[in-house]
Amino acid sequence: MIRQTWWLTHRQLKALARQPGVLVITLMQPVVWLFLFGNLFRRIVDLPGFGAGSYLDYLVPGIVVMNAVSANMWAGMTTIDEIERGTLDRFLTAPVRRGAIMNANVIVAAASTALQSTIIVLLGWAAGAHYPGGVFGPVALVVLSMVLGTVFTGLSNAFGMAVRQRESVIGLSIFLLLPLTFLSTAFMAESLMPGWMQGVAAANPVNWSLEAARGALAASVDWPMLLGRGGWLLALAAAMVWLSTLTFGGYQRKV
């Protein structure tokens, strides 16, 4: 199982390494947001009760998380490609564990998310964002973005496998991305949100990762927040990967 996971991961990483441009292009969007929103909403911190000193400091985790959601939502497209090309069938008729196929997808997605998140964190820093707690905060942020990305990789994979239609995967991605990010504390402090929005945000995994990340980025780490929200996020990610592995069975009933 471990060996198979490794070789299947190796295959995808090699493909990624062959086209590094893909990673760079997908980064353009979050980078534009970072500088656009960073400038546009600069004065927001002056609102009474916002609670942060610099909006850029506040924004970096928001952009990292938004990128993790949007990048991983496309996982289902790759799955559909592999089904149409026959690659998935080839693996399924070989003595390969279903879990190994899905694990490889998750690992590759997490690795590219990590790379992208790191670049955003560094660009934010170059633009003047502060990480007062030192290296720990940014590292925790990157790790949390990987876990959040896994939630959406699993979801998108399961969805792609179930519907096998590119349009539906694109639709799901567009449908979820903006509401999930704006119904969270990515761009606006919780205390300034309408009451109902605070309620929705409490159940939003994107917000869990943000609260955990902000807990880790603070000058003194908010451990209960980091471990509590992070734990829920991890549990959800595991559930999504499991669900996604289950969809192989559904797929094989239909072929």
Added chain:
Amino acid sequence: MHVEAHDLVKTYPPGVRALDGLSITIEPGEVFGLLGPNGAGKSTTVKILTTLARADSGTASVAGHDLARHPDRVRRAIGVVAQNSGADPLATARDNLLLQGRLYGVRGRDLRTRVGELLDRFDLAGAADRPVKGFSGGMRRRLDVALGLVHRPVVLFLDEPTNGLDPEARSAMWAEISRLAGSEGLTILLTTHYLEEADRLTDRLAIVDEGKVLVTGTADALKGSLRGDAVHVELSGDLDEALVRQAIGAVVRDVTVDGRVLSARADDGAAAVPGVLAALDRAGSPAAAVTVARPSLDDVYLRHVGRRFAEGVAR
């Protein structure tokens, strides 16, 4: 027996019966063909026997392992070349082969030697380290077959191995499959909708239609069972079937009418032609063209399925 399938039934929602009690038996070392038009159930049979899909009912074993109880043992014993074999287009031919071997647990020097051997054998050595996306259709198909062989399977499944290839690539593939059959004692199940392919490559074949096997045998035995030459007459106008049948019934036998073409059998085809032409003239349906041929697989198909093969393909 290397492949034994008994009474396989498979229904896809909404109620499309892809297999309707299909049974086949393949002996070790045999090249067995499933011949039939698209939608006859050939690919479904391959999907079930290669553990990808599960039959609704029926039993099957491959390489001595029961499909339902030990799918993993079956997977280890078989090589699968599906219609889309899904070589990774971004990876090189060599990387594709190495990965395939690793997934089957082939490792180290053994793997590298095997991959080199297959690249040579399938004439891909020159392109081994180029990404597959630049390959021609023929090269890609050869790589597909090589992928199916990396782990030295006992039974090889070839689903429409020459579909979409140009004539040159097709005959190269035929030569390769014939060589495969001769070496390594490989048992091959091959599906095709090309009569010529089934005729040339298979030791035995089954004609499949609507999810069932209609007849099984060697190509020669099937043709021999028709007893006599085929006489095909193309009529110049529409015909009154009953009248025509009556007119030529005395000269030839096994008359079938398919549009404007009528086909029949005679012990000596050439000798029967004048009689047939005269009879048709008398019946008011003069012939436009006449051919006489030794029995072909197409005639076997017509006899068992009730229509010409080409039509079945077009359906």
